[in-house]
Amino acid sequence: MTTTHETQQTTTPQYPEHFEPPRGTAYRLLFGPGLVRGAWMGALFFVLGTLLVVGLRAWWGWDPVWLWPVIITVAGLTAAPIGFLAGIGAFDYWLYYLSGRPTRPEDHSGHGARSWRDYFRVNTDHKVIGIQYIVTTFVFFVIGGLFAMIFRAELAQPGLQFVNSQEFNGLVSAHATLMIFLFIIPAFAGIANYVVPLMLGAPDMAFPRLNALSFWLLPIAGVMFLASFLTPGGSFAAGWTGYAPLAEGQPLGQTFFNMGVQWAGASSVMTALNFLVTIITMRAPGMTFWRMPLLVWANFTTSLLVVVATPFIAGSQFFVLFDRVMHTDFFIPEGGGYVLGYQHIFWFYSHPAVYIMMLPGFGIVSEVISTMARKPIFGYRLMALSLVGILVLGFSVWAHHMFVAGMADWLRVPMMITTLLIAVPTGIKVFSWTATLWRGRIRLTTPMLFALGFVTMFVIGGLSGIYLGSVPVDIHASDTYFVVAHIHYVLFGGSVFTIFAGIYYWFPKMTGRMYDERLGKLHFWATFISFNLTFFPMHYVGLRGMPRRVFDYAEAFGDLNFVISIASFALGASTVVFFYNMVTSWARGPVAEANPWGAHTLEWQVSSPPPIFNFDEIPQVVAGPYEYGVAGARHAVMSPAREAQEVPA
Amino acid sequence: MRKGIVQLVAIGVVIAVATTLVAVLFQWLPTSASEEFDRIQDVYWLVTIISIAIFALVTALIVFSVWKWRVSPDDDEDGPPIHGNTTIEIVWTAIPALLVLVIGIVSAVVLARNGEAGTRPLRVEAVGQQFAWRFVYPDYENATSGELVLPVGKEAQFTMRSVDVIHSFWVPEFGQKMDAVPGIETTILVTPTRTGEFPVVCAELCGLGHATMRAKARVVSEAEFEDWIAEQR
The missing domain is CATH 1.20.210.10 (Cytochrome c oxidase-like, subunit I domain)
Incomplete structure (x- = not known):
């Protein structure tokens, strides 16, 4: 018993520490990726979109300059959502990369949920x-x-x-x-x-x-x-x-x-x-x-x-x-x-x-x-x-x-x-x-x-x-x-x-x-x-x-x-x-087992909920997924699931 | 196992009889008032018979299986490892294919016959407009009416037009429907078989007054029609 337990411990890969963005400072709240930045960037892009429409219409001398159906389409329904997405940080990595700045190393800060905030x-x-x-x-x-x-x-x-x-x-x-x-x-x-x-x-x-x-x-x-x-x-x-x-x-x-x-x-x-x-x-x-x-x-x-x-x-x-x-x-x-x-x-x-x-x-x-x-x-x-x-x-x-x-x-x-x-x-x-x-x-x-x-x-x-x-x-x-x-x-x-x-x-x-x-x-x-x-x-x-x-x-x-x-x-x-x-x-509800239904497919062979990167070892698939009733049949070879653990908040 | 098969068939027969009663005891379709709808109803009944058979088969299999082979949720034994059966799989691919081909051919024949205009049909233009119908009779100096009047037994060829958005001309008792589309002309045939008054309904969402876009269709004798059309001129 003890030996298998130990083997499992040693084969478990070490994940990088979860990167918890420092909270509390007003600067981080305003300019760090998140819903707050999403809100003001959405508003900002709405204003930019409006300026674009109004500016172009005024430049070409089109009347009326303030044509709301067009402003709503461009500023409200197109620009503002893009601003929101940029604000919550959906484009951060790509923008860093595009602009030639060093991309942040993969710290996995945006991967997995430790609290409801995630x-x-x-x-x-x-x-x-x-x-x-x-x-x-x-x-x-x-x-x-x-x-x-x-x-x-x-x-x-x-x-x-x-x-x-x-x-x-x-x-x-x-x-x-x-x-x-x-x-x-x-x-x-x-x-x-x-x-x-x-x-x-x-x-x-x-x-x-x-x-x-x-x-x-x-x-x-x-x-x-x-x-x-x-x-x-x-x-x-x-x-x-x-x-x-x-x-x-x-x-x-x-x-x-x-x-x-x-x-x-x-x-x-x-x-x-x-x-x-x-x-x-x-x-x-x-x-x-x-x-x-x-x-x-x-x-x-x-x-x-x-x-x-x-x-x-x-x-x-x-x-x-x-x-x-x-x-x-x-x-x-x-x-x-x-x-x-x-x-x-x-x-x-x-x-x-x-x-x-x-x-x-x-x-x-x-x-x-x-x-x-x-x-x-x-x-x-x-x-x-x-x-x-x-x-x-x-x-x-x-x-x-x-x-x-x-x-x-x-x-x-x-x-x-x-x-x-x-x-x-x-x-x-x-x-x-x-x-x-x-x-x-x-x-x-x-x-x-x-x-x-x-x-x-x-x-x-x-x-x-x-x-x-x-x-x-x-x-x-x-x-x-x-x-x-x-x-x-x-x-x-x-x-x-x-x-x-x-x-x-x-x-x-x-x-x-x-x-x-x-x-x-x-x-x-x-x-x-x-x-x-x-x-x-x-x-x-x-x-x-x-x-x-x-x-x-x-x-x-x-x-x-x-x-x-x-x-x-x-x-x-x-x-x-x-x-x-x-x-x-x-x-x-009562804590669930890893495989309450006795199913063969792979998602049931890991803990409930699964570990952060799903599989501690790569499974080797050896047969079809539904071999019920076939003596000794397995869909994949891998270590048995570890018991489910409470996720630390 | 023979007992099981008997039970399965019994469940299937019960379901088929119950479904058939539902299909027959309620009058699912309006009483037909056109030759075209008579033919459509033949297709409807063909599809209904096939549907009842398939519904009874599938539900009987499910009810029987659950009743026969249900175990407690704590049971952790497996069933027999049956992976498939090529013969059965070919059968249940081929038979439905055959059935839908039969339905397809019958439908195509009925569609073709319902689209065959005879010699000199009565021409009627149905003009849709938010939110009313207007019927024009080009054979009678473009007599125009908000009410659709047709002589019984005479084939009427409708040409649909729309002056604004898409509408759809539908008289449930005629079983015929066609959209009135701005920019193009569409046609449909109706041969009324009995006199009476029927609703004309717009079946395509056409705006705020869509629900109220109704008119009256009246099927009358040839003589009454001639009198009526004379008044409209």
Whole structure:
């Protein structure tokens, strides 16, 4: 006993001392990297941006000199965020390097968290960034959910009761925008940020500083979307799709949407590039592509989608912005613009975005089901290949959002066929998950409940997708509540359930503590039931004739909408159980073991939470990640995990 | 194991019957008022039958597996190391592919038939504008009305235009929908099969008054239509 203990002690590498920036002096507070410097540099850059616009306009003699839509775009939505990022220190290292000054030696002062304050700094540790992502995205999840509660209250009966039509359209648009760009996409990025390097046996992501920057772009986008509510004319209200030419004539708030999407999109692209390089170059010895856990495969394919597709939504929003601010005519028919062009460009991103919001969830569910059923994932290679299949097909289906948009007729049938074919790789995944359950030893823990809830709900969402994929049926059902039901079965019953599964599954790893299983199960059943009561009836009202995005509707739909609204409040309330569980368990839950689920993947072979550089020795991968039931099988060879220790504050 | 298979099939049948009852007992679609919607409803039922089968299969497998093989959370034994089965994997790749191809072909045929304009259809221009519809009858000296009136049994060919932003023309009972897009003209066919009054709804978010952008569609006999159109001129 003693000898092994000693050997371990000697092999443990000595980390450099944590560099604690001296606190207290006013100079450090003002000029050292941090939120204070971020605030005043943001303000400074706003002033510089304003001077730039006003100065140029005065120089060229343009009237009026003080044109607020342009000043807001340049100074408020572009310059100020750059100033903020520079202020918090996101560019410090690069600027030192660029300006030829000596870069500070790697003191790891910005790596790892010793106190809660480190979570509010630019930090290069992928584990800290992962938690920064997850907490931030759940804040926006609550805000987006509250927006939904408000407009569901409005929709409980026909006519206008609580909000006016501008506010209604604004709330609907902001709900979707926050949930997509500030919750689902980055929540997956957060989970993957924490887990993927660990699963690969890597000490961190390939580009830790880029990783930090990509996180800090996110709150900028979120604040921008929310700030639009304060503009004259109210928030952006052309839907999260922001179709031209409606968006062209909207008040100032629409510009906040155009620019917010740029910041969120830049964040996505940077993270995706980082994942790609990390997965390609930083796998532990022996970790071949065919030995990677499916979560890694899922994030690999997702990142490819993000890198290729996201520039298209950036383009679509820039064109609208140029039309609005610079008097171009990209989408204005009177000036020779092409209205449908917007939709083609927008959906060339936004359909792949659906898979960006789903493939990481597929990965999470594969991990959870295999571990909890104690069986190898059924058909591992086909599972990985079906992700690649969805990736490739995903780029050839965008126009199925435009079957009634008036696009070229000949495009409809080919797009329908590719759309329907996506059911094949998706079906393979669903069947493989169920086959993994077959003869397993199934442990119905909370993550497993969410994973199984996901599979059933996703089947419903997938099948309603077949209806919408078929052009003739879509002509009737398009732009109705049937579509609203479909996207919520796919994005809530699908993506959000997998996010919950992932949060519960890795909670012990991330926090070093165990969540309350009873509360977790209560959360699942409350969510599962109220989710179905909320969204299933929407299929019906949609097919019967209720269009989406309306504050008022025919009397005949009154009763069902009342039921839907009540159920949606229950759905909102069910998340309170989740947050209570998370907060109390994180603060004083029982200390978690290194590997509470008995999983084989690498993140469970280190302590909970993992050491600052993840692995004290580089693991040697010797087999696949899911060799449950194979006598003596191991995924990797390494010393057993040291017991979890309290992190010194 | 034979007993297990019987139980699995029983669960599947129960789920399939329950789902079928949900599909049949509620009237999910408006009663069709056009030939085009009749054909669309055929596709709808084809997809529904396939969907019920797949939903029953997957949920039955999950319910059965959980019921049969659930263990206590403290159990730390592993299941059998089954890594896959090539035959089964080929089957569940090929059968869904076949099913969606069938749906695709049927849909394409229906789409083509719903797009075949016969000889001399009644031409109607639907003009969308924030936030009202205007219907113009070019065959009748451009008679214009805020109400859509169509003769029963006669094919109507709609041409959509918009004067400002995108709108979408939809009569739920006709099952036909098409966007009215500024700068281009779009078309759709409707052959009404029964008389009655139906709502015309705007289905594309078009601004503050989008929810209130509704009109009335009236399908009347040929004679009534001639009388009405004479009044409009």
